[in-house]
Amino acid sequence: MKAKFKLNPAAVIIIACIIISVTGIIWILINDMGYRDTTQDWSNRIIKPIDGFKGGETIVDIEYNAKKDSLASMRDLKNGDGFTHNWREFAYLGTQTSLACDTCSYKWLIDKKLALEINGTGCDTCANKLYDGHLQNYIKLYAWTLRRKLDHYDDDSVFYVKNSQGYIREWSDTSKNVYISNFADVPVKFRYSHMDNALLIPVNKSNASLFRLICRLLEGVYIIGMIIVLYLFARLIFDLSKGFSFTRKNVIRLRFIAICIISYPVLVLLLNLFVKLIFHNYFTVDIMMRDELWIDAWDTLPVGLLFSLLYLAFSRAVMLQEEHDLTI
């Protein structure tokens, strides 16, 4: 008797889910043990932190706060992160246009702001004209962030800009004294958004527009996929309410829904890895994938797994139903 090996699609889906989950756990364990705080402003490591003092209405307090604001604005301007316009597109990808000037003074910034307020009211393109030459376009990769460690914050990689060149400050504990750490400033090609903790790839305006267009197309495909999934789900519910439960159509619908739900986080992950491949020249060892990518995937995977199990149960039920119907 010949033994036939038939691969069950549902079993393949479940195995894929398990592989993805296990890979995710390993990924997290490799990077560090647990959840990282992603809200800390890392630029404060380089320059003396700006305190949270708000003060009152006295002249001294107002002057102090103005000084503080000017310092923060200048830091953002030097880091190329000033007056940011973000476009968060799709699947942890986006673009950013911001002011970048290492040599500009605070007076220059104030003069431009005033000119914009006077001349540019209600004009969307005025800012572009006014800041011409200092506006930089970036591809913003939300999936990639600077490497950090939980146990010892001083070991974390820090980004800053000096003379229009981005640097990563890498810490090393070669010193015998545990309280003194050595560090080295390594020049890097990328920029970094301290606001969103996202990697910025400097590009020209046309490339940024092209990237936005590709993201919009991908988003369109995703929306169409979502509409199809919702339509199939509605049809499934409708058929179930009519009493047509264990039919081949329902099995096909459940399989499609399960595949779509499971494949979304996988595709997002692959897309971001593909982006890394494209911009591999900009990446250094200090860049790591954001944990939220896996957390989001884990939010979606149980739903996909549930639909996979439903698909498995329904396909078995259809087989039994057919057997029952064709028993004379």
Next chain:
Amino acid sequence: MPIVVNLDVMMARRKMSLTELSEKVGITMANLSILKTGKAKAVRLETLEAICRVLNCQPGDILEFVEE
């Protein structure tokens, strides 16, 4: 499927129509047709017994194993 249903052969030998067999056995024409065309996945022993009684034959006369 390697099990071949020779119901039509036995019916021809006994000169019995599908309608007559269906009435005498007590199963619907549709089910009898499924059995005759070989689409059936299973046959109840009581159905087989009733068919054999009406056609005056053995189960082996109706069902035959043919190796693929």
